[in-house]
Amino acid sequence: MPHPTPADGPAPDSRLHDDLHWLLARLKQGLATAQAPALRAHGLSLWGYTVLMAVVDAPTRSQLALAQAVSVDKSKLVLVIDELEAAGLVRRRPDPADRRARIVEATDTGRRVLDAAREDVLAIEDHLLADLEPRAQQSLRALLAGLVGEPVVRVENGREYEGPCAPAPSDT
């Protein structure tokens, strides 16, 4: 039966729901709108949260490195760090070894705020995954984490399209 569609069940199953990109976009968006208010309560934006997390538990040598780590545009990163610095969660310190570079490091407040915020974020994540069995949750997280880092390359008519360690997410 090659035609799965017509006059079937409640029919929430078009090919849309098999499209990986659509699924990911949808889920990400859902999480984003759910988490944004919670983070705002901690004085953080989604980007701020992400960058702060990277700063807190990574030995950050330069903003450029940071940008690549979270895969955000470097010019965007400037603004995010501005925001974090203004909130006193992060500090920009000139690298004594290279006066071009700025070492970005978290303040104590930053670490505290992150931990608090992260707790809320985790709660939201858990809630999203609520009706999956613990094993399924585990494997989902593992699978996703495993995929990230994998470059996405596509061969097309002999040419190689690179959509690799992709540049940047995009949220609010």
Next chain:
Amino acid sequence: MPHPTPADGPAPDSRLHDDLHWLLARLKQGLATAQAPALRAHGLSLWGYTVLMAVVDAPTRSQLALAQAVSVDKSKLVLVIDELEAAGLVRRRPDPADRRARIVEATDTGRRVLDAAREDVLAIEDHLLADLEPRAQQSLRALLAGLVGEPVVRVENGREYEGPCAPAPSDT
């Protein structure tokens, strides 16, 4: 050992890589940049592809219904349909039963283009999932599909934050 970070392995494992939102955003972005060129070869944008897919295998009564199905803003949808219609992949027909509404239906060309494009897209998806076992691929897809549709609600200090069947993805 509560401190997983300092002086460890190659250390690609900050808490970032446990953050669901970041993972999803990252993967989605990767897929997007990989698929966009392939779709462009078929004369489609990412949005065009998504909407066309929804139109082809769903009984579309009105643009509004369509908008909700793919969860895209209605005013954005207008432009996407314009694009598809100009390319002759889709037709806007006034609903005889309600002259306000427009029935959007795919043309034969539209169906053909979609099938061709979808083949390429699937190839890219498979490539992304390449080094997962078939079982893992299956379960990943199933898990994601299962989660979509789940409203994301968060309880916060007694209030209820709704980030449910979220509005719209966002790509190029």
Next chain:
DNA sequence: CGAGATGATCTGAAGTCAAGACGATCTCGG
């Protein structure tokens, strides 16, 4: 028939992203 709701479209404001320009600084060959 008239009031209010609804569908499609358009407009405008705000926000986002990518890419280039720029000044300051580093590095390295000569």
Next chain:
DNA sequence: CCGAGATCGTCTTGACTTCAGATCATCTCG
């Protein structure tokens, strides 16, 4: 020691989204 070229952070710019509301045509129902 010098100067060419690369690199880092920042700013600016242009294109593009998103969201809310205005608008017009049409439907529904009293």
